[in-house]
Amino acid sequence: MSQDALSNLLQENRRFAPPAELAAAANITEDAYTRASEDRLAFWAEQAERLTWAKPWTEVLDWTNPPFAKWFVGGEINVAYNCVDRHVEAGRGDKVALHWEGEPGDTRAITYADLKREVCKAANALGELGVVKGDRVAIYMPMIPETAIAMLACARIGATHSVVFGGFSVDALRTRIEDADAKLVITADGGYRRGAPSALKPTVDQAVTKSVENVLVVRRTGQEVAWTDRDVWWHDLVDRQSEEHVPEAHDAEHPLFILYTSGTTGKPKGILHTTGGYLTQTAFTHHAVFDLKPETDVYWCTADVGWVTGHSYIVYGPLANGATSVMYEGTPDTPHRGRWWEIVQKYGVTILYTAPTAIRTFMKWGDDIPAQFDLSSLRVLGSVGEPINPEAYVWYRERIGGGRTPVVDTWWQTETGAIMISPLPGITHGKPGAAMRPLPGISADVVNDEAESVPNGSGGFLVLREPWPSMLRTVWGDDERFVQTYWSRWPGLYFAGDGAKKDDDGDLWLLGRVDDVMLVSGHNISTTEVESALVSHPKVAEAAVVGASDPVTGQAIAAFVIPRGDAGDVDVEELRGHVAQHLGPIAKPRQILLVPELPKTRSGKIVRRILQDIAEGRPTGDATTLADPAVMDHIKQALGL
Numbered sequence: 001m002s003q004d005a006l007s008n009l010l011q012e013n014r015r016f017a018p019p020a021e022l023a024a025a026a027n028i029t030e031d032a033y034t035r036a037s038e039d040r041l042a043f044w045a046e047q048a049e050r051l052t053w054a055k056p057w058t059e060v061l062d063w064t065n066p067p068f069a070k071w072f073v074g075g076e077i078n079v080a081y082n083c084v085d086r087h088v089e090a091g092r093g094d095k096v097a098l099h100w101e102g103e104p105g106d107t108r109a110i111t112y113a114d115l116k117r118e119v120c121k122a123a124n125a126l127g128e129l130g131v132v133k134g135d136r137v138a139i140y141m142p143m144i145p146e147t148a149i150a151m152l153a154c155a156r157i158g159a160t161h162s163v164v165f166g167g168f169s170v171d172a173l174r175t176r177i178e179d180a181d182a183k184l185v186i187t188a189d190g191g192y193r194r195g196a197p198s199a200l201k202p203t204v205d206q207a208v209t210k211s212v213e214n215v216l217v218v219r220r221t222g223q224e225v226a227w228t229d230r231d232v233w234w235h236d237l238v239d240r241q242s243e244e245h246v247p248e249a250h251d252a253e254h255p256l257f258i259l260y261t262s263g264t265t266g267k268p269k270g271i272l273h274t275t276g277g278y279l280t281q282t283a284f285t286h287h288a289v290f291d292l293k294p295e296t297d298v299y300w301c302t303a304d305v306g307w308v309t310g311h312s313y314i315v316y317g318p319l320a321n322g323a324t325s326v327m328y329e330g331t332p333d334t335p336h337r338g339r340w341w342e343i344v345q346k347y348g349v350t351i352l353y354t355a356p357t358a359i360r361t362f363m364k365w366g367d368d369i370p371a372q373f374d375l376s377s378l379r380v381l382g383s384v385g386e387p388i389n390p391e392a393y394v395w396y397r398e399r400i401g402g403g404r405t406p407v408v409d410t411w412w413q414t415e416t417g418a419i420m421i422s423p424l425p426g427i428t429h430g431k432p433g434a435a436m437r438p439l440p441g442i443s444a445d446v447v448n449d450e451a452e453s454v455p456n457g458s459g460g461f462l463v464l465r466e467p468w469p470s471m472l473r474t475v476w477g478d479d480e481r482f483v484q485t486y487w488s489r490w491p492g493l494y495f496a497g498d499g500a501k502k503d504d505d506g507d508l509w510l511l512g513r514v515d516d517v518m519l520v521s522g523h524n525i526s527t528t529e530v531e532s533a534l535v536s537h538p539k540v541a542e543a544a545v546v547g548a549s550d551p552v553t554g555q556a557i558a559a560f561v562i563p564r565g566d567a568g569d570v571d572v573e574e575l576r577g578h579v580a581q582h583l584g585p586i587a588k589p590r591q592i593l594l595v596p597e598l599p600k601t602r603s604g605k606i607v608r609r610i611l612q613d614i615a616e617g618r619p620t621g622d623a624t625t626l627a628d629p630a631v632m633d634h635i636k637q638a639l640g641l
């Protein structure tokens, strides 16, 4: 994105006030913003007090060597103790931590007391395998309770985990094992996906490198697995361990985990998160953004543990807060397209946190599916991963939330570790498509090329002006890349890589990645805004927009559109006119291509650079981060390429 600020095209005037009952009992009130702006470090110190520290810190933030931050300097804490033991010690051992639902319909209810026993046994097992504090452990697992148990066991002993999404290939797993020099890999024989066992162990067998001394294998599906001396069954080793394990206190800056970014824009980066600040901000944000009431809420985050959302909002945030969560193993359409809503009804889920890609899929499947279930327990809905199109937001609020529930659109990244920009459900008047305000204690801003804050009503680059507790500490093994990627564009500012605008009230709207912004006849136009305009047409299920080079306008807009299943014939001219009517003639797509699918990452994000290759008539580039590389063949076929 260059000279001018992003054009501010989208007009969205719908507003939703917080429900009175929620507002009256909200966890966070307006004064949190005031207190945080008066003394940011005191505010974060107050949040850190939610946790139980073994040794108090002497300084909240050491920022003498930017961009390398140290939070809660000198403090010592054990993450697993905070997520498990302390709830048991407080008499809440019988409370369910995880309602786990397997795809085939098998279930497990794991209380905090159960979790403590399992985590202690797993920690002892890691010790028996010779894993010690500072070692790295790769975790390549399906969505089963042992995945969370393995992460917590690592945290307990101070081994740094690197969770690799269970859908990744041999190459992706091998490069991550190598990059972290992992000593142990924890995996399973397989997991259930789309109604069938899907193997994991064979991928590990091919991916293990020299550094790996053992592979610890959970039996989940019972499928046949190859076996070597290196392999150990979880049930053989873990089950016979002692249920006692004394948690050692770790330094606040001890490395908790490495996690690779989704790879939407290129080669994934190994993001390093540490202990005290990370847990402080995940616990605080989970409490504030979802208004969590641990005694009564049933919380469900549908992400995979292999993504940062799974780390922060399935494992660490909710468990630190003593929440009762649902964890689901499989896909949303197995055995039927109402599976999620059946789960909400069954467990009485009150808070649901999911991604726009899922919401758009449910819209495509039709309103009648969720309508068959009782969703009246829901009281707060969350969204993360991509900008949420206003139409998807309203559908989510109406069809899933019964028109009662606030929708919190949460902006953050693997790098930020926790939510940074979001409405607060008891305070904020929601605007469909807007992430609204930086949370208390977070200083996000939108700037122009000269790093000057843009006025209300303008767009530009999203930056963070001050360090935050759960910030990444570096790119694993590559301080230089950390500095280059995030801190070199403007001195002293963290550059997130996303475009954003401030509306006339100063509220924030995310406009997609800066790399995706189009330059049409000298105007920067956001892909997100054009996509949202397309999705607001009743015949459009999903849309992806790219800028394709054009001899006249510099770039011209090319749109790839998936029609709604029951839409009948789609008139492309009508769609072009619809966009022009919503956003103005400048945003009218040059071409609209009807396609059956869109290329997405494993975490469900649209990969626009590949569509740009098609729009510009090039052979399509690297498709290895796609969830399903065959999608490109389907698209090319539909376009006659």
Ligand code: ATP
Residues within 6 Å of the ligand: 261, 262, 263, 264, 265, 266, 267, 268, 269, 308, 383, 384, 385, 386, 387, 388, 409, 410, 411, 412, 413, 414, 415, 435, 496, 497, 498, 510, 511, 512, 513, 603, 605
């Ligand atoms: P890579 O950095 O490897 O290209 P990635 O950025 O997709 O991958 P993540 O860290 O999983 O990896 O995703 C963070 C990004 O997702 C953000 O930078 C932003 O572009 C997008 N995002 C997440 N939540 C939101 C949201 N609520 N609104 C808009 N965009 C969002």
Ligand code: MG
Residues within 6 Å of the ligand: 261, 413, 497
């Ligand atoms: Mg990114």
